Amino acid sequence: MSEKTMKYAIETTQLSKKIQLKNGQSLSILHDITLQIPLGSSVAITGASGSGKTTLLGLLAGLDTVSGGDIKLLDTSMVDLTEDQRAALRLGQVGFVFQSFHLMNNLSALENIMLPLELEKSNKNPQKTALKALEQVGLSERATHLPTQLSGGEQQRIALARAFVNKPKILFADEPTGNLDQATSTDIEQLLFKLQKENDSTLILVTHDEALAEQCEYHYKLVDGKLVNNV
Amino acid sequence: MNILKVWRQSWRIAEMRLLFLALLVSVTAVTSVNFFTDRTERSMLQQATKLLGADLTVRSSRPLSKDYLAQAESLGLKQAEMISFNSMVSIDDRLQLSQIKAVSDGFPLRGNIETSLQLDAIGSIDSLGQLKSGQIWAETSLFNALEVQPKVEVRIGRSLFTLDKVLLKTPDQGASVFQFSPQVLMPLADLPATGLLTPGSRARFSYLFAGTDKQVSEMTDWLKPRLATGERLETLSDGPPSIGKALERAQRFLNTAALLSVILAGAAIALTSYSFNRHETHTVAVLKTMGASRRRILFRYLSQLFLTSTAAAILGALLGFAIQATLTYALRDIIGQSLPSPSFMPVITGLLTAWIMVLGFSSPQLVQLVNTAPVQIFQQQSLTSSNSWKLLLATVMSGVFALMFMQTEDLKLTVFIFLGTLAAIVIFWLVASGLLKLLKSLSSNTNNASFRTLANAGPRLKLLIVVFGIGLFSLLLLTALRGDLLERWQNSIPADAPNNFLINIQPEEVKGLTSYLKGKNIDANLFPMIRGRLVAMKGQPVILDNYQDGRDRRLLQREFNLSSTKDLPAANILLDGEWFKGDAPKGFSVEESVMERFALKIGDSMTFDIAGQQVTQDITSTRRVNWDNLTPNFFVLAAPGSMDKLPQTFITSVFVPEGDSKLVPNLVKQYPSVSTIDISAIMTQIKELITKAAFAVQAIFAFTLIAGIVVLLAALQSQKAERRRELAILKTIGASRKQIRNSILVEFLLVGAISGFLAGLFAMIASNVAAYVLFDLEPSINLSLILIGMVSGALLVSIAGYFNLRPLLQVPPAILFQEHNS
Incomplete structure (x- = not known):
């Protein structure tokens, strides 16, 4: 299907995930999840601790394998793909923002942002593009700083710049403000939505924060491993 | 992705720098020894072709038959x-x-x-x-x-x-x-x-021949059946001379010493890989979320390891060359002034060592790393396999074995060293565990946190004590052997013990020389010295082929120094039989080791060929000889007067006071054929030689200590994440920077002191064993070794440990938590 006719960034049909316990029994974490996430939309998934939010995010991004059902990322079913094939599908099309930032401590701010471009290889001047992304998050003067020399808010800004630098079709965010104070959280939220709109990306956000979830176009709630409704 | 750029970036990770350091130490140790052995070996080979000064030589301690020269002449060989x-x-x-x-x-x-x-x-x-x-x-x-x-x-x-x-x-x-x-x-x-x-003089008579291969071969065939006992043929194919063998043994020893550094550095690499793996787990997970394939990640890390190991190998080879040049210069008196220029082989060995170490010690960790599940990114703590320690141990052991084999090229020796190293580790480990247990029981009565932490130390800390202890032990043992042992040996010799041997005294000079010495207040006991080859025992002729033991064969091939004396010499104890009695006594008194070696007993006969005359006597007594007493000693003593008609020279030993510099020169002037051997000068030369050889060995063992420090740093680095968390907690609950610093210092001082104590204790035991076996010296307790070990261990470990953790002391607890989590 061509990009013009593609309607959904992600589609799942009766998705389920079970894990095997040490005593031989299996534990169902997610069951019967069917959802369609339109391209360019913003979706929040909320739920109590242990409800399976992060597991769902991992499955939607192809980081983990499903136990049942089907899942399509950008119109490609991931059920029968190997880990490397799923990785190839993400390359240049998917970005991530994490609660703990996960910047590489041995790379400078600029080098961290350049990383996805270097992996993708299609960009002829990754440094120039990364510098532009750094400007967009307002940290151009911190280009050569290592993550350990930056504050939590600054690290998350760098992480946002890294996530959006190759204009991904989908951006997954796992509790992006979970490690930040209130004022910084607000800044990061604003920046996140601004960048999503500018890049026309689909945002899939997992959070505890109901106020943050309310800012998304769609809001799903997970209760005991089941997607209850579109809030 | 630019490989060099990624490598440069990886250089910012402490583990990568440690990996480089560990590789550098091992490559430097291996190449310096290999450069050294390569050059000396090639020098030996070059010399071997010229060593004989001929294509064929015949040597003997007696004049050779002129028929040999006539035959060579007829064959057209050149001769000298x-x-x-x-x-x-x-x-x-x-x-x-x-x-x-x-x-x-x-x-x-x-x-x-x-x-x-x-x-x-x-x-x-x-x-x-x-x-x-x-x-x-x-x-x-x-x-x-x-x-x-x-x-x-x-x-x-x-x-x-x-x-x-x-x-x-x-x-x-x-x-x-x-x-x-x-x-x-x-x-x-x-x-x-x-x-x-x-x-009766001691001399070596040689004929040298040179010619075409055919001529030499014909001459050899002609000579072989005609050689008299004691005559030896030497050709180039006879292999390296004895000096070559001594050097070969020395090279093996140096190789083994270098291996110890490699083993320790290997442990450091394994530890570093372990913590590198933990450090990079999240990086791999992040790269996978971005779409990097496993193959790409594997290439990324393999290229980093390849570049790191190659850089370490090149720098290590350069350092190794410089150290070898220093060693060669320091040992120039022993190994000769001009050695052939080094070959490229040691560089290749260095490269192979680095690659094997990296692949052998870190590849299982790397496979584990590449297989990191991307979903792991959502977990706060990195997952580590419960098998990783076992895997690490298995990898280290197989890697070490491969390296040992590469260095020694001898499976038996490799197994021997491998098991020996394991045994040393086990002994150190058990004693370290015992000491820590003792600390634990003591720590129940103390409030000192670092004391308690140490008492509850896990296997990693014990490993630290063991490897660092073994490095220090090697150095302390050498120090003890070099200085202490020589001194003790020298001290065991009385101040007025003879310090000069007078040899080659002709029978007609005996009277004059005795009275000359008497005039100088020196009471010398002159012994006749008769050279004879043992040709028959118990009535049976000696057939060399019946003796397989090298020492037996050597004893039978060379000539015995026989003597005769009326009284039992002072340094001898009669063990069995009777000393010569009566007017015309007969018989031989034989030293106990010769009796044992050839299964002789009192009453058995021995026949010696003395200048063509066969002299047969029965054994009448067995003696124990103190060979260290610096007086003339003999394996076989004949009855007084029984050897008077045979060709002989005389020998004695005298004590010349240090101030009397004229005595010996005047004596030689008066008796020109007499040769004197100044034992004190020889002792000085031996001491110099040992000091130089020990310097070489110590230089190699210094790598062991450096490798021990690298292991220490690797172990500290692998514990850094836990340390970071501990420090964050301590800071959060209000511990001051000074309190934390003191606690860290006490802990490391104790670790170092325990390592040093063990090193000193075992060095003292081992040096005493060596003293007993090599020099027959009484054991002595040298507490300074333990003290030196404890002080140097405590200092080195606490300095290294403190500097490794110091940056964490400056960081606020919130950041420490944040860094720990990320």
């Missing part, structure tokens, strides 16, 4: 003759024992002689034709010992010679390595006039 022996060379009051080589025209048949007209000048090829009658050429050390320049007159025996030129190189110089006396070349025709060669 050489007689070598030790004698004094003197000028005024100064004298020096030298190895005199009286050579005929044509010597050497192969190889060159190099001489110079002045000391410290560059030499040129010379021919013996230039050595005129009344002239001698001598090595530099003779000029130095006599404090003379070329062209002066010196005395050898009854003759005067002009010390014409400085002898820089002779074909069979290799054989004189480890020999202290300088070589002197004199024309063979001048030898009789010196009066030094009498029927």
Whole structure:
């Protein structure tokens, strides 16, 4: 299907995930999840601790394998793909923002942002593009700083710049403000939505924060491993 | 992705730098030893072709048959003759024992002689034709010992010679390595006039032959069945001379010492890989979320490891070369001045060592790393396999074994060293565990947190104590062997023990010499010395092929020094039988080891061939001999008077007071054929030699200590994440920076002191065992070794540990938590 006719960034049909316990029994974490996430939309998934939010995010991004059902990322079913094939599908099309930032401590701010471009290889001047992304998050003067020399808010800004630098079709965010104070959280939220709109990306956000979830176009709630409704 | 750029970035990770350091230490250790052995081995090989100075030689301690020369002549072989022996060379009051080589025209048949007209000048090829009658050429050390320049007159025996030129190189110089006396070349025709060669003198007679392969082979075939007992054929195919074997053993020892550093560095690499794996787990997960494939991630890390190991190998090879050059310079007296330039092989060995170490010790960790599940990114703590320690151990052991085999090229030796190292580790481990248990019971009564932490130390801390302890142990043991042992040996010799041997005293000189010595208040006991070959025992002829043991064969091949005496010598104890009694006593008194070796008992007969005469006697007694007492000692003593008619010289040992510098020179002037051997000078030379050899070995063992420090840093680095968390908690609950610093210092001081204590204790035990086995010395408790071990261990570990953790002390607790989580 061509990009013009593609309607959904992600589609799942009766998705389920079970894990095997040490005593031989299996534990169902997610069951019967069917959802369609339109391209360019913003979706929040909320739920109590242990409800399976992060597991769902991992499955939607192809980081983990499903136990049942089907899942399509950008119109490609991931059920029968190997880990490397799923990785190839993400390359240049998917970005991530994490609660703990996960910047590489041995790379400078600029080098961290350049990383996805270097992996993708299609960009002829990754440094120039990364510098532009750094400007967009307002940290151009911190280009050569290592993550350990930056504050939590600054690290998350760098992480946002890294996530959006190759204009991904989908951006997954796992509790992006979970490690930040209130004022910084607000800044990061604003920046996140601004960048999503500018890049026309689909945002899939997992959070505890109901106020943050309310800012998304769609809001799903997970209760005991089941997607209850579109809030 | 630019590989070099990624490598540069990875350099910012402490583990990568540690990995580089560990590799650098092992490659430097291996290449410095390999460069050294490579050069000395090739030097030996080069010398071997010239060593004989001929294609074929016949040697014996007795004059050789002239028929040999006639046969060589008929076969068209070139020939030369050489007689070598030790004698004094003197000028005024100064004298020096030298190895005199009286050579005929044509010597050497192969190889060159190099001489110079002045000391410290560059030499040129010379021919013996230039050595005129009344002239001698001598090595530099003779000029130095006599404090003379070329062209002066010196005395050898009854003759005067002009010390014409400085002898820089002779074909069979290799054989004189480890020999202290300088070589002197004199024309063979001048030898009789010196009066030094009498029927009982110790000398080596050689015929040298050279020709085509066919001629040499025909001569060899002709000679073999005609050789008399004690005559030996030497060709190039006979393998390296004994010095080569000594050097080979030394090289093996150095190789083993280098291996120890490699093993320790291997442990450091394994530990570093372990913590590198933990550090990079999240990076791999992030890269996978971005779409990186496993193959790409594997390539990323393999290229980093390849570049790191190659850089370490190149730098290590350069350092290794520099260290080898220093060693070669320091040992130039022992191994010779000019060695062939180094080959490229050690560099290849260095590269292989680095690659094997990286692949062997870190690849299982790397596979684990590449297989990191991307979903792991959502977990706060990195997952580590419960099998990782076992995997690490298995990898380290197989890697170490492979490296050992590569270095020794000997499976048996590899297994031996491998098991020996394991045994050492187990012993250190058990004792370290015992000590820590003791600390634990003591720590229940203390409030000191670091004391308690140490008492509850896990296996990693014990490993730290063990590897660091073994490194320190090697160095302390060498220090003890070098200094302490030599000193104890010297101290065990009484102050008035004889310090000069007088040899080659002719029978007609005995009376005069005894009264000369008496006049100087020296009561000397002169023993006749008769040279004889053991040809029959218990009535059965000795057949060499029946003896497989090397020492048995050597004892039977060479000539025994026999003597006869009325009284049992002071350093001898009669074990069995009766000492010679009566007017015309008969029989042999035999040293106990000879009795044991050839299963002899009282009443058995022994037959000696003495200058062609067969002398048979029964064994009448067995003696124990104290060989260290610096007086003439003999394996076989005959009854007094029973050997008087046989060719003989006399020997004695005397004590010359240090201030009496004229006594020996005057004696030699009066009795020119007498040679003196100054034992104190030899002792000094031995000490110098041991100091130099120990320097080489210590330099190699220094790598062991450095490798131990690298292991220490690797272990500290692998514990850094936990330390970070501990420090964050301590800071959060209000511990001051000073309190934390003191606690860290106490902990490391204790770790270092325990390692040092173990190292010192085992070094003391091992040096005492060596003292007993090698020198028969009484055990002594040298507490300073333990003290040195504890102080140096405590200092090194606490300095390294403190500097490793110091940056964490400055960081606020919130950041520490944040860093820990990310």
